[in-house]
Amino acid sequence: MLAIEALILLRAGRPAIDVALLLLPGACMMLALRAALVGASWPWIAMPLAASFPVHLADLLRRGKRH
Template structure:
């Protein structure tokens, strides 16, 4: 089990599940009109995706620049998602 975590494969599994979740939610919205619109999903799914990439890079001992780049991408997508949500009157 330790190798599963140390190799980063646990993060690979989480990333696949994240993609499946996004696809399932988008399909649900497309077919029924219910749930969260894909444009609203993108921001938080992408920021989570980039955070998981940062964790994976750190787990496998990747160059610190990759970790930093992934964290920066997570921050930028998170801020873009906040901006998108802030402008909408709900």
């Protein structure tokens, strides 16, 4: 679903960096959820969760500069 959403946003004219910053935090959280569901150890759950936060902040900063 994320790939389809990315294609739709790219075809709508959104810059690739905007699409990546928009979708990457969600992808990281989905990886963390997958790790939790398969019973992975806690670092494999924490790493993608921790990675999603700075990417989310970068997205917010980039959006704030446009307005």
